[in-house]
Amino acid sequence: MSFWEKKKKISDLVIKPSRDIIIKRSRILIVDDEDPVIIQSMKGAGFAVDHFRDIGDDNIKKIDNYLYDLIILDFGGVGSKFGEDEGLSLLKYIKRVAPATVIITYTSKSLSAKYSEFYQANGGVLGKDAGITESLEKIEKALEKAYSIDTIWLGLLCTLNIDKDTDKDLKLQDAFVRTVENKGQDAKSEFMRKIVKLGITKTIEKGVEIVISKLFFCALGV
Amino acid sequence: MESLLLSPLPFVNLSDIKLPSDGFFLPLSRTCQQLYRKDDTCKNHYLNLLQKKSQAELCACPHGFSSRICYYRDDTYALTGFIPFPRAGTPKERSVAKKEKKYKLSEDAVNKVVTQISEVQKYLNKLEDNALRNYSNALHEIRKLNGTIKQTAEKICLEESPDNLDNANPNIVTIYKSSEIMSKQFDIIEILANEKLIELPLNSSVEIYKIFDMCVRILKQKRKNIVITGPFQGYRPLVRVCDKTISIIPTVLLTNAIKYSITDSQINVCFEDSNNTCKVSISNMCKEVNDLPNSIYTKGKRIAKDNDGSGYGLYIAQRVAEQHQTMISHTGIIGKNGVPGVRFEIKFKKIDE
Numbered sequence: 001m002s003f004w005e006k007k008k009k010i011s012d013l014v015i016k017p018s019r020d021i022i023i024k025r026s027r028i029l030i031v032d033d034e035d036p037v038i039i040q041s042m043k044g045a046g047f048a049v050d051h052f053r054d055i056g057d058d059n060i061k062k063i064d065n066y067l068y069d070l071i072i073l074d075f076g077g078v079g080s081k082f083g084e085d086e087g088l089s090l091l092k093y094i095k096r097v098a099p100a101t102v103i104i105t106y107t108s109k110s111l112s113a114k115y116s117e118f119y120q121a122n123g124g125v126l127g128k129d130a131g132i133t134e135s136l137e138k139i140e141k142a143l144e145k146a147y148s149i150d151t152i153w154l155g156l157l158c159t160l161n162i163d164k165d166t167d168k169d170l171k172l173q174d175a176f177v178r179t180v181e182n183k184g185q186d187a188k189s190e191f192m193r194k195i196v197k198l199g200i201t202k203t204i205e206k207g208v209e210i211v212i213s214k215l216f217f218c219a220l221g222v
Numbered sequence: 223m224e225s226l227l228l229s230p231l232p233f234v235n236l237s238d239i240k241l242p243s244d245g246f247f248l249p250l251s252r253t254c255q256q257l258y259r260k261d262d263t264c265k266n267h268y269l270n271l272l273q274k275k276s277q278a279e280l281c282a283c284p285h286g287f288s289s290r291i292c293y294y295r296d297d298t299y300a301l302t303g304f305i306p307f308p309r310a311g312t313p314k315e316r317s318v319a320k321k322e323k324k325y326k327l328s329e330d331a332v333n334k335v336v337t338q339i340s341e342v343q344k345y346l347n348k349l350e351d352n353a354l355r356n357y358s359n360a361l362h363e364i365r366k367l368n369g370t371i372k373q374t375a376e377k378i379c380l381e382e383s384p385d386n387l388d389n390a391n392p393n394i395v396t397i398y399k400s401s402e403i404m405s406k407q408f409d410i411i412e413i414l415a416n417e418k419l420i421e422l423p424l425n426s427s428v429e430i431y432k433i434f435d436m437c438v439r440i441l442k443q444k445r446k447n448i449v450i451t452g453p454f455q456g457y458r459p460l461v462r463v464c465d466k467t468i469s470i471i472p473t474v475l476l477t478n479a480i481k482y483s484i485t486d487s488q489i490n491v492c493f494e495d496s497n498n499t500c501k502v503s504i505s506n507m508c509k510e511v512n513d514l515p516n517s518i519y520t521k522g523k524r525i526a527k528d529n530d531g532s533g534y535g536l537y538i539a540q541r542v543a544e545q546h547q548t549m550i551s552h553t554g555i556i557g558k559n560g561v562p563g564v565r566f567e568i569k570f571k572k573i574d575e
Contacts, residue, residue, distance in 0.1 A: 108365035129369030
């Protein structure tokens with residue numbers, strides 16, 4: 001790229017995977033200490049959904065490794081491993097280790113002001129008493145967000161410790177868009193090499209690789 | 223208890239300066255009352271208190287009395303109208319102390335009052351936390367039960383009539399819609415119990431039409447004759463909302479319209495489009511008066527003359543409107559045959575898709 005050439009941005013890419021593809025590919029996790037009534041309706045609507053009563057040593061890797069695109073998170077009776085604030089402690093953990101994961105908070109409790117951050121998850125709030133249609137619409141909308149290039153990009157920046165709109169971010173966007181436009185055989189590996197070459201990181205960790213895979217799925221459908 | 227009513231000493235709320243209130247142990251002296259009404263010297267003294275570097279200090283007023291700042295709940299108060307010992311040494315203090323012996327207090331006693339107020343506050347906070355926790359648990363269980371009823375009824379309806387839920391077994395539709403109405407009422411109760419929720423950020427972009435339409439569909443259970451009109455050809459403006467609170471606005475406006483309108487009369491929900499805003503108006507013909515005062519948005523203000531209505535609905539709806547950087551307004555209207563009516567309006571700022 002010559003120095004006067006304009007840097008490319010991810011907003012130059014027009015990408016929106018179809019609803020069917022999103023539903024087919026996505027994986028959802030419900031973390032709830034009780035049996036969620038909505039789970040049968042979700043399965044009936046074609047979503048791949050798992051249910052854990054809590055997150056502990058046996059299943060934490062699944063969150064760390066971005067196995068889920070969307071997590072529906074209860075407040076009460078979960079997250080004791082992560083702090084005193086139950087679901088809020090777990091929410092903070094997920095935001096830190098898997099920032100590209102979209103989270104819907106799922107409760108019908110009246111939480112005090114101390115826990116109001118729980119209502120500010122990136123996927124919104126779903127009451128446990130919401131109807132089936134309302135719940136499924138909300139879940140679809142959150143999955144659309146999980147598969148939006150902006151959300152995944154923010155997650156990648158966060159995982160790589162890069163601030164938004166900084167020089168590093170812009171360089172990375174340029175490298176990504178050019179790799180996508182070249183549509184090479186192994187675009188994902190090429191982009192990862194570029195990340196290392198730009199000096200952003202020395203090695204690509206598993207979490208970063210998974211986020212990059214998702215980016216290329218959204219951009220190229222592979 | 224939002225005000226410092228249990229203060230032993232006279233007090234004034236510094237965010238709303240008025241004639242100080244009596245303490246339950248020491249009433250405000252007649253001298254203080256007269257001096258406060260005479261000119262702005264006392265008001266200025268209270269305003270100056272807020273600027274003091276050390277707010278734990280006693281501060282003498284120009285008339286020879288003293289004040290001391292204390293904090294209670296979210297407000298700053300001044301305990302006032304007493305003469306401290308040891309004296310502050312201001313020119314008029316000696317003569318006031320001779321005249322108003324009853325108002326002489328040791329500095330230590332004033333400090334103890336401040337400490338007691340702080341202890342009462344801690345105790346009340348603890349009580350409130352406990353009450354909220356118990357209340358929250360009870361509401362949680364009822365909401366879960368309501369959710370199970372709603373989802374089960376909805377599932378049966380969808381199995382019977384996947385394209386239009388309203389065509390399913392009317393008894394099941396009634397159960398479904400009634401539990402939807404219950405959910406909306408629970409949302410209002412939740413906000414009343416925890417008004418901090420109204421400070422949540424706007425986290426979602428939604429078609430505002432959809433929010434009102436959904437509410438209308440549910441409330442048709444109570445009033446069949448609700449009509450939505452507007453430029454619907456490709457008209458789906460998006461607005462930024464807080465998804466936890468936004469449905470409170472249509473719920474309150476529509477349930478009020480149902481409650482206070484002539485039985486079986488039509489309720490109109492009208493969408494109007496302009497460049498940057500989307501205006502929604504809800505109008506109905508009234509049973510009684512249509513010239514409602516602006517105080518209807520005040521907490522606890524009841525319009526109904528019967529026992530119905532809590533007086534909190536419009537207050538909460540207006541707070542939610544403020545959260546969405548807008549406000550609800552109303553005007554009296556005259557319908558057919560001179561029947562009085564009322565129209566509530568709210569404008570939402572549109573955003574780009």
